[in-house]
Structure formats: C-alpha cells, structure tokens
Amino acid sequence: MFARIRHIADRKGSNRVMVRLRALLRSNEFYLIPLALVIGTLTGAIVTLMAEIAQIAHMVIYGIPVDVRLSAHARVSPWAALSAPALGGLALGIMEWWRRRLKISNAVDPIEANALRGGNLSMRDSMVVSSQTLISNGCGASVGLEAGYTQIGSGIASLFGKFFNLRRNDLRLIVGCGAAAAIAAAFGAPITGAFYACELIVGVYSVGSAAPILAASLAGALTAQWLGGAPYSIEIPKVSAVGVEQYLALIGLALITSGVGIAVMRSSSMFERLFVWLPVWLRPVIGGLIVGSFAIVTPQVLAAGHGAMVLDLFHDMTIGLIAIIIALKVTACLISLASGFRGGLFFASLFVGSLIGKFFAAVLLLISPEFVIDPLVAMLTGMATLGVAIVGGPLTMSFLVLEMTRNVDVTAVVLAGCIVTSICVRFMFGHSFSTWRLHLRGETIRSANDVGWLRNLTVERLMRSDVGKVPSTTTIAAVRSEFALGSRPGIVIVNNADEYVGLVLLPDLFSSDLDTIADDIQVIELARLTEIVLIPEMNVKSAMAVFDEAEAEMLAVVDSTDSRKVVGFLTETFARRRYVEEIDKATRGVLGALS
DSSP states (O other): OHHHHHHHHHHHHHHHHHHHHHHHHHHOGGGHHHHHHHHHHHHHHHHHHHHHHHHHHHHHHHOOOTTSOGGGSSOOOHHHHHHHHHHHHHHHHHHHHHHHHTTOOOOOOHHHHHHHSTTOOOHHHHHHHHHHHHHHHHTTOSOBSHHHHHHHHHHHHHHHHHHTTOOHHHHHHHHHHHHHHHHHHHHTOHHHHHHHIIIIIIOSOOTTTHHHHHHHHHHHHHHHHHTTOOTTOOOOOOOOOOOHHHHHHHHHHHHHHHHHHHHHHHHHHHHHHHHTTSOTTTHHHHHHHHHHHHHHHOGGGSSSOHHHHHHHHTSOOOHHHHHHHHHHHHHHHHHHHHHTOOOBSHHHHHHHHHHHHHHHHHHHHHHOTTSOOOHHHHHHHHHHHHHHHHTOOHHHHHHHHHHHHOOHHHHHHHHHHHHHHHHHHHHHTOOOHHHHHHHHTTOOOOSSSOOHHHHHSBHHHHOBSOOOEEETTOBHHHHHHHSOTTSSSEEEEEOTTSBEEEEEEHHHHTOGGGGGGTTTSBGGGGOBOSSOOBOTTOBHHHHHHHHHHHTOSEEEEEEETTEEEEEEEEEHHHHHHHHHHHHHHHHHHHHTOOO
16 A cells, blocks of 8 residues: 555656656756757767668678778679669568558658658657668668668657657757757768758757757767767868869859759659659669669769768779769669668768769869869869758858868868859759658648748638628628627628628628618628638638738638638738737747747
C-alpha cells in the first residue's frame, strides 16, 4: 500500500518537473540553448556512425583499403560495380513497392516540414529515409549522405520539440538546430552548419535563433571531431591572393555554373520520365546497373565523390578527362535519384562545381596564356557557386570556403560569385533542387519560410455559418421585417433550390430611397456579386485577393466550385484583421520576440 502511494507521489513529482521544464523552454529562447546542445551532440554522434557504416560497406563490397574513399580508388571490380548498386537498388525498390502497397504517404523532409507543418517531422519516417540513404550510398549509388544526416538530425530535434510541447516558431527553430548540427558534423564547419539552417531550413536570419542554432552546430562539429573527424572535411592549403582583374573572370564562371545548375534541375524531371514505364521495384535496379557501368569507366561517379574531389584538387588533369568526369557524374546523380535511390546532391554539387572550375581555368589558360587564374581558386569558386545554384544558400557556401581555406581574400570573390549565382538562378528559375522536387509533386513553396500558417488559415476557419438567407421572391419590406438594421452585414439571396444567386448589404436594403416601393420590389432586384463567391478550401490570402478584385465588403461561401449551396459568409474586415494578426505573429517570431 505504501509502495503504491510512493509510486503515485513520484509520478506526480516528475510530472510537475516536466511541466516546469516545458514552461521554461516556452518562456525564452535562452532556455533552448541547452536543448540545442543535446540535439547537436546526438546528431554529431549519429552522423559519425552513419559515415563509418557507409565506409565499412564500401570496404566490404568493393575491397578498398580502410583509409581510401570509394570515389578516389583507382579502379573497382566490374562485378562489384554492377552488382552492388543493382542489389542495393532492389532492396530500395522493394521498400518503395511495399510503401505504395500499404498506401503510406511520402516522408516529409526538413524544408517541407518547416515551411508547411510548423516543424512536425515523423521520427519513423526520418529513420526510414536515413536508412535508405545509407543503403544508397553504401552500395555505391551516386548520392551523398547529407540528406540522411539532415533528415535524422531534424527528426531527433522535432521529436524533442514535440515532447516538450514547444510552440510553432520554437519547434521550427529546433528542427533548424538538428539540421545545422548535421551539416556542421559532416563538414567540420560549425559556421557553415549554422548558416545552412538559417538559409535553407528555418528560412530567415533571426536574432532569437542565432544562439541555439550556433550552439547545436558547434556541438555537432565538436562531437564528430572527438569521435574521429568530420566525414566530409577537406583541408585546403594556402591559396594565392586573387587580383582585381580575376574577379570578372570568376564572375563569368559563376554565370556558367548558374546555367549548369538550372540545366541539372530541369533535367531531373526528364530523367524521372525515363523510368516511369518500369515497375517501381525494378527502377533502382536498372539505375544501379547504369551507374555501375559508369563506375567501370571511372570510380569517381560512385557515392558522394568526397575522395574524388580531394584527389582532383591537387592533380593535373586533361581538359577531356575533366569533361568526361563532369558528364558522367552529373548523369549518374540524376539517374540515381530518378530511379529511386535516396540521397542528396549537396556534396555532389560541390564536387562537380570544383571540376567545372578546374575546366574553366584550363580552357582560359588555353585561350589566353597571359591571363592566368589559380586553378584552386577557380575550383573553390565553381564548387561554391554550383552549390548555391543547386542547393541554395550563398552565405552557407561562402562560409564553407572560408572554413576550408581560412582565407578572406578568396572568400570575398567566392561570396561575390555566390551572390551572382543566387540572383541569376532566382531570376531565371526560382527554385533550389529540394524545392524543385517538391514543385514537381505539386507543392508551390520556394523556401523554408513558414507558409503553413497561411494554408491552415482557410475560409472555412474564418467564416460565420449563421448566414441570413431569403428566397429571391421575397419583397424588400418582408426582408426588412425579418432582419433588423445592424443585426448582420448583409443577407444572402437563394433560389427555390436553396442555391446562391446573390447578396445584398443591409445598409443598401434599408436605404430611404426604397421606402415607398419596399412592398412592391423583390429583394432579387438589389442582388450584387451574383457570380463571385468563396469556397471553404481557400486560404486567407486567396480570399483577400477575391475581396480586392470584387471591391466587396462581404462574400458568401458556397460548398464547392461545383455547388452553389451556401454554407456561410465572410467579411473583408474580419479576414483582413486575422491576416494581419498572423503576419504580425510570424514577424515577431522572425525577430525573436515571444509569440
């Protein structure tokens, strides 16, 4: 009996502690910093573990030495190159076939979660995506692990955030912390990780978010370093200074990589159409065989390409060989993703961009021997600018170069190139690779900026259902006797089938000009906006556009586009007030103020 009482008391005590802890986390962003440190440490450890598992898989499958990256190996066994990606693809194909059979929805990535779902991520889906990414990279498909890193890091963060019942803005921030820690741990670059979260996951540079995101990023990078080193870390030796005359040439390189990035993203849908006619379980098998055949030509197409990039940075290569590797790597990446392999293009874009920079410097030297650009500077510029074109985040890529080189002069020209690329891609295309793939699925988001609140704020939530309806044959006098002036903004007129035919505002109905004829004139004669209505699924922004176009103070809400049955009404004043309130709340969240 006493043991039971003690157990109940302990439970009540722990519940009180949890309530107080949740209240602290919700009261100020400062208290999110310890949580961010925990998330960063866990993410850093998991990133290191995933990288080690992938490296062990490469060693076992392809027989490479323990200290050599797969893409940097001189050659691989043709049998392993063909069979490993095909068998890995078969496993992924069966998983996808099973998902569709059970009608399980697609997993949500961190960008979509923060843009549309207020930071809500499924931990189960995150683990599935991360394991699929690990299988894809481990078997040699031409994809990186960074998508799996950010997915699991963001999934852990979202799990913690939901456990502590964080508010919407704080949950989005914590998801950004998980992604920041993942990238920081992968590259050993905490500033890069922090800006990656701000630019691509949270969507804004927020005063209130700076400390938690940087804390998570530092924790992730230090944890990975303590456990053996960042898997994508690249050490760049001293780079020569960049003269003013070289800026224009490197800006030209930025424009070239912009075009390449847009072409790659545009081509992704074309490559996907090549596999549509195949059974879903067979698509990654065929994709794996194609990638494997490329690997027989050069192993540099395999996996993310980290080893190949380090190798190519410091080796002389012919122009023809560089062009062949670029073409094969880009094609292998697109085939891998189109056929059903999981992974990211973050590091692949860095690798291909560095080769484009090397190619550019070699061609420029061939054309004008007196105008020499340091190939290493060109490679760094190409790496960062193609990363901006495909992944996004000009500051993310610029700080990655800074943390690699510790050279401010080189970072300055890289930043200029990144800004040019960002403007060019935004103007000519408008998407990064992640948001472009969402666009192909029917989503319209262009960044991780929070638009979920806008989609949730629908006409159905805003409208009033106590609509006043009268038949079209009712006289003005009869309507006046039924509805007092000021009781509502207006009334809806319906026909014999109870379908909408127009509305009339009560001030118009009670106009003194109608007093002498009110008994003789039917209310239908005053009907306005006979064809302009709202439907419940519209969001408030779309509704505001209808109000502005119709110059209306009130609009009826009908059941659907195919039905004229009235289900409510909405006034322009109330819709605008709620819209401004939500914008104000979102703005205060961006500035770091309490919501």
